[in-house]
Amino acid sequence: xxxxxxxxxxxxxxxxxxxxxxxxxxxxxxxxxxxxxxxxxxxxxxxxxxxxxxxxxxxxxxxxxxxxxxxxxxxxxxxxxxxxxxxxxxxxxxxxxxxx
Numbered sequence: 431x432x433x434x435x436x437x438x439x440x441x442x443x444x445x446x447x448x449x450x451x452x453x454x455x456x457x458x459x460x461x462x463x464x465x466x467x468x469x470x471x472x473x474x475x476x477x478x479x480x481x482x483x484x485x486x487x488x489x490x491x492x493x494x495x496x497x498x499x500x501x502x503x504x505x506x507x508x509x510x511x512x513x514x515x516x517x518x519x520x521x522x523x524x525x526x527x528x529x530x
Contacts, residue, residue, distance in 0.1 A: 433475045434508040440527070444514040448498060466493045467514065470500050474511075478504035485528050488512065501528055 437445075445467065453460030470493045474481065481489040484501070491500050497517040501524075503510045513527050 433478070433504065435471055435475060435511065436508050437511045438513070441511045441513050448496075448514065448516070452496075463493075463496050463498075466495050467498070467500070469494060471509075471511070474500070474502055474504070474509050478502070478509055485525065488528055492517065499524070 445464075449460040449463055451460075452463045470491055474489075474491060478489065481491045481502075484490045487503050488501055489503065491502075492498070493500065499513075499515050499517050500511060501513045501515070503512065513524075515524055515527065
């Protein structure tokens with residue numbers, strides 16, 4: 431059974447902001463970022479428990495090529511993407527985002 435992917439609205443904003451930044455940087459780079467993110471999402475869906483817990487039941491993975499952390503939770507039916515945050519962010523900011 432394939433898990434359903436649900437992206438939190440705050441994570442959607444994260445993704446859109448990163449896409450815009452990369453696309454302004456270099457035309458087409460935003461799409462490469464989205465491809466990298468899709469690959470990370472597929473890895474999560476394929477085996478969510480393969481990734482470490484970072485806060486209680488919140489797990490994390492890193493996108494390939496781009497320095498973004500994907501934070502998520504999962505149950506038997508769905509994967510919930512909570513945040514997509516640049517890896518250089520202050521850990522306190524990340525914790526506050528995930529506790530919200």
